[in-house]
Amino acid sequence: MLFPTITFAIFFLVVYAANWLLMPRLRLWKWFIIGASYVFYGWWDWRLVLLLIGATLVNQTLGVQVHRARGRRGSTAAARRWVILAVAANLCLLGVFKYFDFFAVNLNDVLGALSLGAPLPLLRVILPVGISFLVFRMLTYVIDIYRGQLAPAPTLDYAVYTAFFPYLLAGPIARAREFLPQLTSPRDPRGVDSSRAFALILGGLVKKMLIADYLATHIVNELFASPQTYSSWEAFWGIVAYSVQIYCDFSAYADIAIGIALLLGFELPANFDAPYTARTIQDFWRRWHITLSSWLRDYLYIPLGGNRKGRGRTYVNLVGTFLLGGLWHGAGWTFVFWGLMHGTGLALERARADARHAGGLREPGATAGARALQRLAVFAFVTVAWVFFRAESMGNAFAVLWRLIAGLGSIGTAVTLPVVGLVALGIAIQYVPRRTIEDLEAGFSRVGWVGQGLVLALALFLIDVLGPAGPAEFLYFRF
Amino acid sequence: MTDDERYAGETGGDDRRPSDEGADDLFVWDGLRPPAPGRRDYGGAPGAGRREDRPRRPRDDWRPPEHPTGAGPAPRPPARDGGYDASEEWEEWLEPEGPHGPETIGPLPERRKGPRRRRLSAGAVLLAMLLGFFLAGLLDARTIRKDVEGRPYGALRSLQLALLAPMTGLSGLLRADDLGSAVAGALGRGEQQHHKLAEVKKSEKPLWPRAVTTKRPLRLYVAGDSMNQVFGSSLVNLAEETTLVKGKNDYHVSSGLSRPDFYDWPQQLVDQIVDFRPDAAAVLFGANDGQDVSYEGKVLKVGTKAWQDVYAKRVGEAMDILTRGGRRVYWVGNPIMKDAGYRERIAMMNRIYAAEAEKRPGVTFVSTWAALADEKGSYTAYLKDENGDRTLMRAPDGIHVTRAGGDRMAQVVLGVIMKDWGMNGRPAPTPGT
Numbered sequence: 021m022l023f024p025t026i027t028f029a030i031f032f033l034v035v036y037a038a039n040w041l042l043m044p045r046l047r048l049w050k051w052f053i054i055g056a057s058y059v060f061y062g063w064w065d066w067r068l069v070l071l072l073i074g075a076t077l078v079n080q081t082l083g084v085q086v087h088r089a090r091g092r093r094g095s096t097a098a099a100r101r102w103v104i105l106a107v108a109a110n111l112c113l114l115g116v117f118k119y120f121d122f123f124a125v126n127l128n129d130v131l132g133a134l135s136l137g138a139p140l141p142l143l144r145v146i147l148p149v150g151i152s153f154l155v156f157r158m159l160t161y162v163i164d165i166y167r168g169q170l171a172p173a174p175t176l177d178y179a180v181y182t183a184f185f186p187y188l189l190a191g192p193i194a195r196a197r198e199f200l201p202q203l204t205s206p207r208d209p210r211g212v213d214s215s216r217a218f219a220l221i222l223g224g225l226v227k228k229m230l231i232a233d234y235l236a237t238h239i240v241n242e243l244f245a246s247p248q249t250y251s252s253w254e255a256f257w258g259i260v261a262y263s264v265q266i267y268c269d270f271s272a273y274a275d276i277a278i279g280i281a282l283l284l285g286f287e288l289p290a291n292f293d294a295p296y297t298a299r300t301i302q303d304f305w306r307r308w309h310i311t312l313s314s315w316l317r318d319y320l321y322i323p324l325g326g327n328r329k330g331r332g333r334t335y336v337n338l339v340g341t342f343l344l345g346g347l348w349h350g351a352g353w354t355f356v357f358w359g360l361m362h363g364t365g366l367a368l369e370r371a372r373a374d375a376r377h378a379g380g381l382r383e384p385g386a387t388a389g390a391r392a393l394q395r396l397a398v399f400a401f402v403t404v405a406w407v408f409f410r411a412e413s414m415g416n417a418f419a420v421l422w423r424l425i426a427g428l429g430s431i432g433t434a435v436t437l438p439v440v441g442l443v444a445l446g447i448a449i450q451y452v453p454r455r456t457i458e459d460l461e462a463g464f465s466r467v468g469w470v471g472q473g474l475v476l477a478l479a480l481f482l483i484d485v486l487g488p489a490g491p492a493e494f495l496y497f498r499f
Numbered sequence: 500m501t502d503d504e505r506y507a508g509e510t511g512g513d514d515r516r517p518s519d520e521g522a523d524d525l526f527v528w529d530g531l532r533p534p535a536p537g538r539r540d541y542g543g544a545p546g547a548g549r550r551e552d553r554p555r556r557p558r559d560d561w562r563p564p565e566h567p568t569g570a571g572p573a574p575r576p577p578a579r580d581g582g583y584d585a586s587e588e589w590e591e592w593l594e595p596e597g598p599h600g601p602e603t604i605g606p607l608p609e610r611r612k613g614p615r616r617r618r619l620s621a622g623a624v625l626l627a628m629l630l631g632f633f634l635a636g637l638l639d640a641r642t643i644r645k646d647v648e649g650r651p652y653g654a655l656r657s658l659q660l661a662l663l664a665p666m667t668g669l670s671g672l673l674r675a676d677d678l679g680s681a682v683a684g685a686l687g688r689g690e691q692q693h694h695k696l697a698e699v700k701k702s703e704k705p706l707w708p709r710a711v712t713t714k715r716p717l718r719l720y721v722a723g724d725s726m727n728q729v730f731g732s733s734l735v736n737l738a739e740e741t742t743l744v745k746g747k748n749d750y751h752v753s754s755g756l757s758r759p760d761f762y763d764w765p766q767q768l769v770d771q772i773v774d775f776r777p778d779a780a781a782v783l784f785g786a787n788d789g790q791d792v793s794y795e796g797k798v799l800k801v802g803t804k805a806w807q808d809v810y811a812k813r814v815g816e817a818m819d820i821l822t823r824g825g826r827r828v829y830w831v832g833n834p835i836m837k838d839a840g841y842r843e844r845i846a847m848m849n850r851i852y853a854a855e856a857e858k859r860p861g862v863t864f865v866s867t868w869a870a871l872a873d874e875k876g877s878y879t880a881y882l883k884d885e886n887g888d889r890t891l892m893r894a895p896d897g898i899h900v901t902r903a904g905g906d907r908m909a910q911v912v913l914g915v916i917m918k919d920w921g922m923n924g925r926p927a928p929t930p931g932t
Contacts, residue, residue, distance in 0.1 A: 469624065469630070
């Protein structure tokens with residue numbers, strides 16, 4: 021079920037009303053929200069619900085086992101065995117559904133090149149939507165129990181956590197220890213933060229339907245499908261447009277998910293914070309897909325040794341973390357290369373900072389001009405990296421980048437005023453001060469339910485009129 | 500004890516930190532400042548759980564962990580061997596300016612007090628949403644109705660239309676739909692201007708046969724549904740590599756010939772012929788056409804004889820539009836599909852295309868069925884490419900094609916086009932060259 025559809029609007033109205041009616045009877049509410057979430061997920065394919073239920077029960081069992089094995093003395097060898105089993109089970113789930121064919125094809129190619137033959141069978145199983153997000157959420161549960169930061173939740177609570185429909189398909193990756201405490205008492209129906217929720221939902225719809233989808237259909241898709249027909253000027257704008265498209269698409273989903281959860285009385289972690297205003301790649305990853313980057317930090321980078329094992333190892337850890345982070349996005353060499361670019365960028369940035377620190381040099385970026393240049397450089401780097409993220413193959417990515425040089429001499433017709441305007445708008449909205457947004461939300465909160473309803477009506481009408489016919493899937497569903 | 504403490508495990512008890520077990524432990528919180536969920540008061544934030552009037556906790560709702568710990572800020576762990584400072588890790592990775600440590604969740608005002616927002620009761624929010632949806636529905640009634648009407652025939656569509664009826668009736672009564680249409684028109688999203696079939700005229704020089712040159716390339720219009728997103732662009736790319744073709748790919752997701760009420764392809768074909776002036780067209784439909792159709796007020800069940808007759812008529816009409824004026828048409832059949840029932844329907848439609856093409860000079864049916872089947876003629880997601888490497892040809896849905904699959908189909912179709920237009924002097928390009 022897609023958020024920007026009439027079907028979801030009807031579904032949500034029913035769920036919203038039942039949510040607050042059942043809230044005083046918390047146990048009943050939990051059963052209800054699990055059922056509603058399964059309907060939401062099963063809308064794609066009912067078999068996915070069976071997978072979700074199975075994964076929930078297995079992880080809950082393993083989480084309890086880890087906790088029991090920890091006993092009173094803290095971490096034990098038995099607990100460690102259980103947590104390794106849990107991690108392996110979750111990675112197997114991801115591996116079978118998402119990566120098996122990728123590795124089988126590449127291994128077969130290698131074996132074939134060595135004349136060893138014996139090709140592995142290719143499963144070609146359906147990729148359950150949102151499975152990467154699901155697995156990462158479930159991993160936080162068992163690992164945090166192992167670390168002693170979380171006690172196992174009742175199975176019913178855990179089932180709500182794994183299935184909660186606002187974040188089920190594309191995040192944010194709410195951690196078990198962030199979300200589960202919110203299930204221990206009923207949410208307060210007297211204080212729904214509707215102004216912020218509506219602002220997030222409407223802002224998300226504008227970003228998705230008016231900016232991202234327009235740029236996708238008017239320049240980006242065709243540029244990546246047939247790069248050879250585009251001029252340098254068009255290729256430049258098409259590449260920048262994809263940068264804006266992916267931000268407006270993915271952050272829109274997160275905003276809508278957070279807004280919907282707020283209406284139901286729950287808080288989800290923020291996932292974006294004006295990423296294209298970043299002055300360093302490190303800063304970019306503090307602002308882009310925050311719940312993923314902090315997940316990678318806490319469950320991958322730090323266990324790898326973080327920055328505790330010397331400079332060289334730190335750089336290796338950074339590159340390794342982002343290589344795997346790239347692979348998390350998809351089973352393909354383009355994603356691996358995208359991760360490699362970011363990992364290498366972070367490592368180089370770190371090495372440069374280390375060298376400056378050792379030489380006693382001042383940190384750059386003291387002047388406004390220098391800061392602007394830093395932002396431009398980071399945006400350019402991130403934008404070029406997105407080409408690999410978007411492309412169907414490495415060849416396709418290089419073909420698109422090659423047009424920046426090979427297409428000189430003509431202007432073309434793809435770069436229109438709306439394209440340039442929406443690219444500029446998609447970047448400009450990230451420079452709006454947070455205080456201004458907060459003031460607007462506060463002002464919106466004072467108009468009461470009638471005022472909010474009127475704004476909602478006008479905004480929904482305009483979004484539908486100006487948006488594309490028929491909803492397009494969110495990009496991050498495939499991850 | 501707060502709720503958060505109940506879930507907090509042993510975080511607060513620094514003396515029981517798992518890192519005591521050994522620094523090489525894979526998942527230990529190795530010397531870092533442990534996150535302290537117990538510090539946050541989830542229940543205290545507006546919108547969170549009520550404390551005073553909280554109902555009695557259901558019996559199995561929660562059981563305290565074996566080692567409940569005290570609340571309060573977690574003590575900072577000591578620096579590890581080698582002078583490692585826990586805070587350094589945070590600062591150097593992601594933390595310094597960002598508010599988004601793992602223990603930071605939810606809206607941001609916690610770090611910087613913003614203006615206070617007034618909150619509404621859940622009932623008032625429901626009223627706001629109902630008002631918003633109702634008014635937006637009144638203004639947008641025509642578009643919503645058109646959207647619902649374009650959905651597959653069945654009980655769900657009928658139910659949705661029945662639910663919409665009062666809304667569209669009221670909208671018409673209040674002239675709200677007129678207001679909505681006027682606003683849409685003012686924003687440049689009104690009704691499109693279309694060309695008429697009479698505007699598609701025979702050109703003075705014959706469109707075919709003629710010599711195709713770089714200066715006077717073959718203008719190829721490629722049309723279809725979502726299959727064309729990849730196949731169409733593959734065909735245009737490969738064709739343009741000959742430098743003898745100028746192509747245009749025109750696809751509309753979820754569309755087809757079964758449901759002109761959802762997307763009016765005959766009209767779109769007329770518009771594109773007038774605007775793009777193609778010499779030839781390659782079209783691929785059918786992926787969405789295996790559904791009931793409405794004809795002369797009756798809904799015809801997909802696959803029945805009556806359905807096949809109506810579908811053949813619509814296919815024939817599209818062919819007649821495209822061939823008007825002497826244009827060559829290459830009607831591309833769909834490739835083999837994964838699902839058995841769906842595959843049967845696609846095969847049935849391919850037979851209709853072939854039969855209708857047979858009736859019309861200038862229309863060639865091009866089958867791609869076998870191009871994406873294995874040596875036994877069965878469905879396969881992987882086929883060997885030119886280098887003998889097994890390559891993914893199909894999307895996970897078993898319907899759409901990957902770029903390699905699109906290229907393979909395009910090669911078949913382009914071969915037919917090049918032969919038809921006497922471009923055999925040039926070798927058909929292969930993907931990736």
